[in-house]
Amino acid sequence: MRKAYLAFIYVFLYTPIAVLMILSFNKAGMPTAWTGFSTDWYGRLLESPKIIAAAKNSLIVAIISTFIATTIGTLLALGVERRKASASLDALLFTPMIIPDIVLAIALLSFFTMVKFTLGLHSIILAHVVFNIAFVCAVVRARLKSFDWSLTEASYDLGAGALTTFRKITFPLIWPAVVAAALLAFTLSIDEFIIAYFTAGAGQGSTTLPMQIYAMIRFGVTPEINAMATIILLVSFILVLTAQRFNRGSVPGT
Amino acid sequence: MLPGLVWLGVLMVVPCAIILVTAFYERGTYGGVDWSVFTFANFTRAGEWLYLSIFLDSARIAGLAAFFALLIGYPAAYAIARSAPRHQTALLFMAMLPFWTNYLIRTYAWIVLLNPTGLANNFLQWLGLTSAPLPLLYNEFAVILGLVYNYVPFVILAIYSALQRLDPSYAEASRDLGAGALTTFWRITLPLTAPGVAAGAVFVFVLSIGNFITPDLLGGGKLQMVGNLIYDQFLTARDWPFGSALSVFLIAVMLLLLFAQAIAANRARGEGRGHA
Numbered sequence: 422m423r424k425a426y427l428a429f430i431y432v433f434l435y436t437p438i439a440v441l442m443i444l445s446f447n448k449a450g451m452p453t454a455w456t457g458f459s460t461d462w463y464g465r466l467l468e469s470p471k472i473i474a475a476a477k478n479s480l481i482v483a484i485i486s487t488f489i490a491t492t493i494g495t496l497l498a499l500g501v502e503r504r505k506a507s508a509s510l511d512a513l514l515f516t517p518m519i520i521p522d523i524v525l526a527i528a529l530l531s532f533f534t535m536v537k538f539t540l541g542l543h544s545i546i547l548a549h550v551v552f553n554i555a556f557v558c559a560v561v562r563a564r565l566k567s568f569d570w571s572l573t574e575a576s577y578d579l580g581a582g583a584l585t586t587f588r589k590i591t592f593p594l595i596w597p598a599v600v601a602a603a604l605l606a607f608t609l610s611i612d613e614f615i616i617a618y619f620t621a622g623a624g625q626g627s628t629t630l631p632m633q634i635y636a637m638i639r640f641g642v643t644p645e646i647n648a649m650a651t652i653i654l655l656v657s658f659i660l661v662l663t664a665q666r667f668n669r670g671s672v673p674g675t
Numbered sequence: 676m677l678p679g680l681v682w683l684g685v686l687m688v689v690p691c692a693i694i695l696v697t698a699f700y701e702r703g704t705y706g707g708v709d710w711s712v713f714t715f716a717n718f719t720r721a722g723e724w725l726y727l728s729i730f731l732d733s734a735r736i737a738g739l740a741a742f743f744a745l746l747i748g749y750p751a752a753y754a755i756a757r758s759a760p761r762h763q764t765a766l767l768f769m770a771m772l773p774f775w776t777n778y779l780i781r782t783y784a785w786i787v788l789l790n791p792t793g794l795a796n797n798f799l800q801w802l803g804l805t806s807a808p809l810p811l812l813y814n815e816f817a818v819i820l821g822l823v824y825n826y827v828p829f830v831i832l833a834i835y836s837a838l839q840r841l842d843p844s845y846a847e848a849s850r851d852l853g854a855g856a857l858t859t860f861w862r863i864t865l866p867l868t869a870p871g872v873a874a875g876a877v878f879v880f881v882l883s884i885g886n887f888i889t890p891d892l893l894g895g896g897k898l899q900m901v902g903n904l905i906y907d908q909f910l911t912a913r914d915w916p917f918g919s920a921l922s923v924f925l926i927a928v929m930l931l932l933l934f935a936q937a938i939a940a941n942r943a944r945g946e947g948r949g950h951a
Contacts, residue, residue: 423754423757423758424754426750426751426754427751427754427755427758427766430747430750430751430754430770430827430831431769431770433747433824433827434769434770434773434824434827434828435773436788437781437784437785437787437788437824438773438776438781438784440784440787440788440794441780441783441784441787444787493678493679493682494679496676496678496679497676497678497679497680499676500676500677500679501676513680513683513688514683516683516687517683517687519881519929519933520687520691520926521881521882521884521885521886521902521925521926521929522885522887523885523887523902523905523906523922524691524694524885524905524922524925524926525687525690525691527694527905527909527915527918527919527922528687528690528691528693528694528922529686529690530909531690531693531694531697531915531919532686532689532690532693534707535693547686548686550682550686551682551683551686551687554679554682554683555683558679605775608775612776612777612778612779614778614779614888615887615888619909619910631777631779634777634779634780634783635779638779638783638786638892639892642783642786642787642790646783647787650777650780650783650784653776653777653780654776654777654780657775657776657777658772658776660775661772661775665768669764
């Protein structure tokens with residue numbers, strides 16, 4: 422009974438994903454019939470300059486926003502955990518995770534328009550850092566809950582500066598959480614659609630991969646999407662599994 | 676910690692404040708905002724039946740999504756919590772993993788499954804349950820299914836955590852006193868995990884009511900929810916002040932719910948201490 426129900430829930434969760442992956446290798450491309458194994462649709466992806474450009478943009482946004490958010494988010498986590506618990510600070514850090522994407526998207530668009538900031542890849546990066554700071558901070562804070570602050574105090578007492586203490590004491594102890602947080606931030610950024618869509622501006626030059634996928638889905642179901650979806654799903658799986666290996670507990674609940 | 680607070684202050688708090696202020700002004704002649712006229716008109720307009728009904732529809736759909744996510748998520752969390760301890764982490768991780776993949780792709784997968792020539796219809800016809808393809812896609816059913824699919828991992832996580840905190844001796848006492856498995860679940864386990872149920876439900880509701888992608892892709896444009904309405908005001912109708920007012924309204928509803936849930940959770944925790 423218990424096992425049967427678990428089987429049901431995992432079938433429910435993974436069937437849609439599995440079907441996409443299998444169809445991406447179907448020669449005919451469409452789900453009506455299996456017409457033989459083929460990797461043609463993957464080849465088609467590589468021949469599409471639009472998709473390649475969008476993938477490149479997504480990588481740029483994800484790498485830079487992850488780097489900034491990991492640095493700032495880790496420092497923020499250290500600052501918050503050393504202080505007394507503050508409900509308003511917790512609320513501020515929780516907001517980016519719970520606020521509807523569409524609201525944050527229009528808020529950022531209004532803000533950028535008001536201060537006459539030119540939109541493009543750089544505005545997407547600034548926007549992605551906002552929600553990624555919150556996620557990085559949460560993962561690192563979870564790790565810091567079991568952190569022994571007397572170690573850093575001892576370091577200060579022995580005359581080490583803040584930078585040396587961080588480099589020699591704090592970072593060596595928390596780095597698995599920082600790496601895991603960075604991997605998760607990268608995953609979130611590379612998958613994010615609505616906020617990028619609103620803060621990308623009108624130019625074709627700043628189309629990210631999810632924006633490209635959205636345009637393709639609106640146009641209709643095509644076999645290329647299955648191939649692209651398979652690649653993106655596998656990349657996410659690998660990143661999240663690696664994060665989990667580095668730091669148990671970084672993927673919420675595990 | 677300063678850079679992080681500045682970043683969130685400038686790029687989250689200030690933009691949200693701008694939305695709040697914009698909601699009280701008029702739309703400019705060529706889009707944008709006319710800062711010369713202070714008005715409540717956007718809010719009274721949001722209260723008109725045309726828009727209010729979209730709000731109520733969204734709330735109904737979000738409510739149904741939360742209900743069905745609980746209905747299938749609770750037994751899953753229960754089954755994981757009753758599994759061998761060494762397997763629980765892996766089982767929970769497997770339930771959470773889809774959440775970390777691309778939302779658009781997870782939603783698109785349902786277009787592939789539910790369309791008239793898709794696998795779901797082929798399967799139903801093969802079973803002989805229907806002779807013609809059923810309209811599974813581009814309706815409310817598809818939207819609710821999509822929302823449940825995307826958010827059920829949260830429910831599983833929230834309820835699993837609640838079950839973990841549950842002291843098993845309560846259920847044992849109930850069984851010792853002669854209650855059956857069903858009575859024990861209904862009178863002991865379910866009430867004691869209510870905070871987890873509430874947290875999961877509020878989460879699904881909040882994420883669903885402001886959703887834009889699922890109604891857009893699985894509703895086929897026929898179904899409008901608040902998220903789509905806000906989207907249209909900003910990118911199609913170009914009435915930013917009205918779109919801002921709708922967002923303020925949405926955020927207010929969400930805050931109210933989160934607040935109520937936090938209070939309920941606090942009270943439950945207080946009672947738990949009282950009993951111990």
